[in-house]
Structures are given as C-alpha cells and as structure tokens.
Amino acid sequence: xxxxxxxxxxxxxxxxxxxxxxxxxxxxxxxxxxxxxxxxxxxxxxxxxxxxxxxxxxxxxxxxxxxxxxxxxxxxxxxxxxxxxxxxxxxxxxxxxxxxxxxxxxxxxxxxxxxxxxxxxxxxx
Amino acid sequence: xxxxxxxxxxxxxxxxxxxxxxxxxxxxxxxxxxxxxxxxxxxxxxxxxxxxxxxxxxxxxxxxxxxxxxxxxxxxxxxxxxxxxxxxxxxxxxxxxxxxxxxxxxxx
Numbered sequence: 001x002x003x004x005x006x007x008x009x010x011x012x013x014x015x016x017x018x019x020x021x022x023x024x025x026x027x028x029x030x031x032x033x034x035x036x037x038x039x040x041x042x043x044x045x046x047x048x049x050x051x052x053x054x055x056x057x058x059x060x061x062x063x064x065x066x067x068x069x070x071x072x073x074x075x076x077x078x079x080x081x082x083x084x085x086x087x088x089x090x091x092x093x094x095x096x097x098x099x100x101x102x103x104x105x106x107x108x109x110x111x112x113x114x115x116x117x118x119x120x121x122x123x124x125x
Numbered sequence: 126x127x128x129x130x131x132x133x134x135x136x137x138x139x140x141x142x143x144x145x146x147x148x149x150x151x152x153x154x155x156x157x158x159x160x161x162x163x164x165x166x167x168x169x170x171x172x173x174x175x176x177x178x179x180x181x182x183x184x185x186x187x188x189x190x191x192x193x194x195x196x197x198x199x200x201x202x203x204x205x206x207x208x209x210x211x212x213x214x215x216x217x218x219x220x221x222x223x224x225x226x227x228x229x230x231x232x233x
Contacts, residue, residue: 035222037168044227045160045168045211059220095167102174104156109174110215110222111158115167 002027002114004096009119012086020119022079022096027114030054030074033099035112036081038092046092050099051079064090086123093118129212129225136231137202147195147212147225155215157195159188162209171210172197199230207232 008020022034036048049060051070058070071080079096100113129149137143147157156175160168170179172188185200195214199206212225 037224044209045162045213045224047213047222047224050222061221102177104174104177107156109156109158109177110213111170111173111179112160112168112213113170113179115169118167 004116006116006119009121011122017084020081024077029077034079035097037095040092088123091123131225131228134229138233142200145197145210145228151217152193157212157214159197160211
C-alpha cells in the first residue's frame with residue numbers, strides 16, 4: 001500500500017532554515033506527484049504545496065511561496081521541503097502526502113491517499 | 126474565491142445520521158475529497174470523486190455534491206466517528222489545493 005516517513009523537524013529560531021525529508025516506500029515513488037500539508041497547533045489543515053512526479057513543476061500556497069521550495073530525489077525515493085526565513089507562524093506539524101487521482105464521469109477526482117506521521121516544527125526565539 | 130467553508134462543529138446521537146457540508150465556488154468545477162482526523166493522528170482519506178471510498182472505509186460514509194456545496198454523510202454514527210472532518214478540492218485556478226475550515230463531530 002505504501003508508507004511515508006517524515007524526518008528533520010525540530011526547534012528553530014525565527015529567520016533560520018530547516019529541511020524536512022519524507023522517505024517513501026512500498027510504491028513507485030517516481031510516478032506520483034507529492035504534497036506537503038501543515039497544521040498549526042489547534043488549527044485546521046493547510047495545503048503547503050505540490051511537486052510533480054518528475055519534479056519539473058511545483059505549486060505553492062501564498063503563505064510559503066518564495067520561502068519553502070519543494071524538491072524530490074526519485075533515485076532515493078525522498079521528498080524534501082526546504083523551509084527558509086522561518087516565522088513563528090510557520091510552527092506546525094508538517095505532513096507529506098501522496099497525490100492520487102482517477103477519472104470519474106469525465107472529470108479528475110483528486111485525493112491524498114497516503115500520509116506520513118508528521119514532523120513537528122517549532123519556530124521560536 | 127478559493128475558500129472552502131465548513132460548519133465548525135456538529136453533535137449527533139449515537140446511531141443517528143449527520144451531514145457535514147463544505148461550500149465554495151470552486152466546487153462547481155472540481156470534485157471534493159473528505160478526510161477524518163483524530164487527535165494526534167494524521168488525516169485519513171474517507172471519500173473522493175462522486176461518492177467513491179477507498180478500500181476499508183465503511184459504507185456508512187458517503188459523499189455527494191450539488192452546485193457549490195459538497196457533503197459527507199455518516200449514516201448510523203458510531204462512537205469511533207468522533208473526530209475532525211475536512212474537505213479538500215482544487216482552487217479556482219485548478220493548480221492549487223485548498224482545505225475546508227474543518228468540522229468537529231461530537232457523538233452524544
């Protein structure tokens with residue numbers, strides 16, 4: 001079915017950088033687009049961004065565009081989230097998740113079907 | 126607008142039926158997926174497309190959509206269904222994804 005395991009979380013001061021990794025196993029990683037989703041303490045889910053299966057394009061939420069580039073290494077089955085210029089409001093649990101889609105009645109039906117356990121990132125002075 | 130709006134909370138008696146709604150302009154053009162999240166856990170996919178469920182999801186969970194509103198109905202609510210529920214879809218550009226504001230379901 002597949003598994004995702006995040007790593008790299010921790011406590012970091014505002015303005016500094018941190019890189020999260022997401023190791024994939026049990027499925028053909030290079031054939032799926034991947035996403036990052038975050039959840040601030042006591043808040044709802046927020047989509048952060050996505051990277052295509054081949055890494056050729058990425059899309060980002062306005063809140064992180066220009067600060068959080070997403071990349072992947074398909075030879076190692078690893079997804080990355082480079083978090084730069086961190087702010088206290090970036091404090092959250094960060095999840096990686098697999099993009100899955102199918103065609104239903106002629107339209108694309110998307111979903112996030114596999115999730116990691118989450119990596120905790122705390123931005124504080 | 127790219128916002129997806131959900132009622133913050135709903136209560137339902139054990140064994141009864143509850144419908145959770147998600148409203149947004151983009152839902153007129155894109156399907157909605159639904160997720161269940163329990164405290165301390167990652168979200169879990171419940172429904173996608175036109176009332177499709179992943180393997181292992183009980184058929185008491187069903188999704189539907191009409192116009193700018195998508196719904197998740199839980200028929201015969203169980204105690205273990207107490208959780209937060211989120212909808213997700215594409216935004217109006219089609220390139221970004223957006224989550225609903227979330228609904229906390231309490232089972233009485």
